[in-house]
Amino acid sequence: MTAPAVALPVPVDDGTVRAAGALLWRGRGKRLEVAIVHRPKYDDWSWPKGKLDPGESWAEAAVREVLEETGLHARLGIPLPLARYRVGAPRPHRPKVVQYWAAQVIATGGPIAQEVDEVRWLPAAKARRTLRYRRDQMQLDALLAAADGGALDSWPLLVIRHASTVPRSRWKGEDDVRPLNEPGKERAAELVPVLAAYHVQRLVTSDTERCAATLAPYARSAGLRLRGKHSLSEEGFAKDGSRLSKALDKLLAHGEPAALCTHRPVLPTVLRELAERTDSADVAEALRESAGPGLVKGEVLVAHVRGRGDDARVVAVERHDTY
Structure with missing residues (x-):
């Protein structure tokens, strides 16, 4: 087995x-x-x-x-x-x-x-x-x-789609400060014990309000700082997609339990790049399939990674849907 x-x-x-x-x-x-x-x-x-x-x-x-x-x-x-x-x-x-x-x-x-x-x-x-x-x-x-098989001694990288937000049609301000709605805030709170279960120590997020707010409750609980990256935002990704790869490479280089929160249009590239970093056909297929329909708002995909930097390989994948 x-x-x-x-x-x-x-x-x-x-x-x-x-x-x-x-x-x-x-x-x-x-x-x-x-x-x-x-x-x-x-x-x-x-x-x-x-x-x-x-x-x-x-x-x-x-x-x-x-x-x-x-x-x-x-x-x-x-x-x-x-x-x-x-x-x-x-x-x-x-x-x-x-x-x-x-x-x-x-x-x-x-x-x-x-x-x-x-x-x-x-x-x-x-x-x-x-x-x-x-x-x-x-x-x-x-x-x-x-x-x-060398898969036991791994570290988790949690890829998260931001939680539910106030609809664009009802928001009059700039899109990058559009906030979470009440269900989104509840989901952000629910994520605290999930991230804690994997002992997440590094938090990287799009610099938009909705992504930062999704990780903020855990950041406060764990005493960690949020690292906002414009390259993980929809606008930053559309302008220069190569910067996303650099942000992901930095996470893999650190090799410590981490969470990355971004947007639906950005997630397929993140997941496809992770699919290139595995020796398992099942893991690669799961990551590519997840990139297709994408994650639902507030969902967590955990990529278990062995090694770091250029040697980092994804050995297992699991998903935590909203409850």
């Missing part, structure tokens, strides 16, 4: 139990270790995971559950295979979907939840023997395959 090169929003029915979690991993010399948790109520060992709270995104839930069950702050990495099974007793059982990611520890947190009484870091082979459920082995297999 390999890690999915492309992960799209998970389609689920209203009656489906939605949950998210992560496989924390670390290197110990040449050995890879993973963290598993013990739940005394069920007397089982499994991955840290849990149900989504109302209005919570999959990514937000994954890092929250990891913190609650391990006491560790995590940064999400590449997506891993879904787990689908049925839960509930007595009958009728309900379907359950768990979205998993690979993840690395960025800081220690605090006490763990009462439903967990032990956290263990184990070598992969021992973790496999300790896990109670066979379905949990799918994620471990994918993690190990990603490690063997």
